[in-house]
Amino acid sequence: MAAIIEFRNVTKRFGPVTAVDDVSLSIQEGEFFALLGPSGCGKTTLLRMLAGFELPTSGQILIDGQDVTRAAPNQRPVNMVFQSYAVFPHLSVQKNIEYGLRMDGVAPEERRERATAALELVQLAGYGERMPDQLSGGQRQRVALARAIVKRPRVLLLDEPLSALDAKLREELRFEMSALQDKLGITFVMVTHDQDEALALATRCAVMNKGSLLQVATPPDLYEFPSSRLVADFIGGVNLFEGRVTNEASDHAVIALPELGRTAWLDHGAGASETAGIWLALRPEKVELMKRGETDVEPPVMEGTPAGYNTARGVIVDIAYLGSESVYDIRLEGPNGAADGKRIRVIRPNLTRWDQEDFTWDEPVWIGWHAEAAHVLLQ
Numbered sequence: 001m002a003a004i005i006e007f008r009n010v011t012k013r014f015g016p017v018t019a020v021d022d023v024s025l026s027i028q029e030g031e032f033f034a035l036l037g038p039s040g041c042g043k044t045t046l047l048r049m050l051a052g053f054e055l056p057t058s059g060q061i062l063i064d065g066q067d068v069t070r071a072a073p074n075q076r077p078v079n080m081v082f083q084s085y086a087v088f089p090h091l092s093v094q095k096n097i098e099y100g101l102r103m104d105g106v107a108p109e110e111r112r113e114r115a116t117a118a119l120e121l122v123q124l125a126g127y128g129e130r131m132p133d134q135l136s137g138g139q140r141q142r143v144a145l146a147r148a149i150v151k152r153p154r155v156l157l158l159d160e161p162l163s164a165l166d167a168k169l170r171e172e173l174r175f176e177m178s179a180l181q182d183k184l185g186i187t188f189v190m191v192t193h194d195q196d197e198a199l200a201l202a203t204r205c206a207v208m209n210k211g212s213l214l215q216v217a218t219p220p221d222l223y224e225f226p227s228s229r230l231v232a233d234f235i236g237g238v239n240l241f242e243g244r245v246t247n248e249a250s251d252h253a254v255i256a257l258p259e260l261g262r263t264a265w266l267d268h269g270a271g272a273s274e275t276a277g278i279w280l281a282l283r284p285e286k287v288e289l290m291k292r293g294e295t296d297v298e299p300p301v302m303e304g305t306p307a308g309y310n311t312a313r314g315v316i317v318d319i320a321y322l323g324s325e326s327v328y329d330i331r332l333e334g335p336n337g338a339a340d341g342k343r344i345r346v347i348r349p350n351l352t353r354w355d356q357e358d359f360t361w362d363e364p365v366w367i368g369w370h371a372e373a374a375h376v377l378l379q
Helices: 043-051 094-101 106-122 137-149 167-184 196-202 220-223 227-234
Strands: 001-016 017-028 032-038 060-062 078-081 155-159 187-192 203-209 210-219 239-248 253-256 262-265 277-282 288-293 313-323 325-332 343-349 362-370 373-375
Touching: 001 032, 001 043, 001 187, 017 043, 017 155, 017 187, 017 210, 032 043, 032 196, 043 078, 043 155, 060 288, 078 106, 078 137, 094 106, 094 137, 106 137, 187 196, 203 227, 203 343, 210 220, 210 227, 220 313, 227 239, 227 373, 239 262, 253 277, 288 313, 288 343, 325 362, 325 373
Parallel strands: 032 187, 032 203, 078 155, 155 187
Antiparallel strands: 001 017, 001 060, 203 210, 239 253, 239 277, 253 262, 277 373, 288 362, 313 325, 313 362, 325 343
């Protein structure tokens, strides 16, 4: 599939501050692409340069093979949906959607037909005569989407499009936006700091920090195989253990974890030389929680793992019940059995209505993980 958007060594400076630092990135036609990162990472600046609202200090931006680096916004085949909706309060819904077409000189009859079709696409058929103050926040966001897609852009830019909505409405609109993008086949480029939103909507994500790209990958690869501690920590929750490779083979690796006084077993190579310093990343939902009596000294054996590996003793210090799941904070024993070891997080799904009562505060437990559960990070 051909790239519809290319950033070639793009840098943007505001005085002494480098907002975007030598970014090269290709976005394929028909993708739902997300630019993801914390506030101030450069993602919005990158989107604004793509829209033509900011000019790069250096580098090139191409859309459909054409250099648009210095082109004005109205000379680019893009349209933008803003975080604040930017719906004209004095115009009806129909006139809001027709506005861009009217500016382009489209005939009145065609304007009405295209606006009506756009309203149907965003599930607002029959709302054309209403004023914006008669709409809910979610409906106003749909109007903003309809106004953008009615011009049939090659690329639709979305700047934190759902951040002003409540949690339940955000979830509903995620599904609608995904279905809309699939139906239209337009390339969507979205900026967001919401990891869940990016993972739910995007076909690929780019994680940024301090103006640089850290990783570009599909949502599953980004979550399961982060390239660094920064990415692992930003995308979802993660438990990180500093370690050292003591045995490396093609089908397994052994890693010493000094913080636990324990050793980890992987069912694959670690990709690092023996004695090399690494970090072991464990997602909270991949850690198992097991009962432990005060006299239990023999750890459980995890499936597919030799005895003595991938376990640790601890005590539950906090519990958060979230309905579909419960979150447990565990204080692990230190290397010499001390009660002041590392604090980690475990997530368990509540599979029955009474599942949350299985464990309680201050209860001694074992934690364990399977041989394939951990991911090794070299940086």
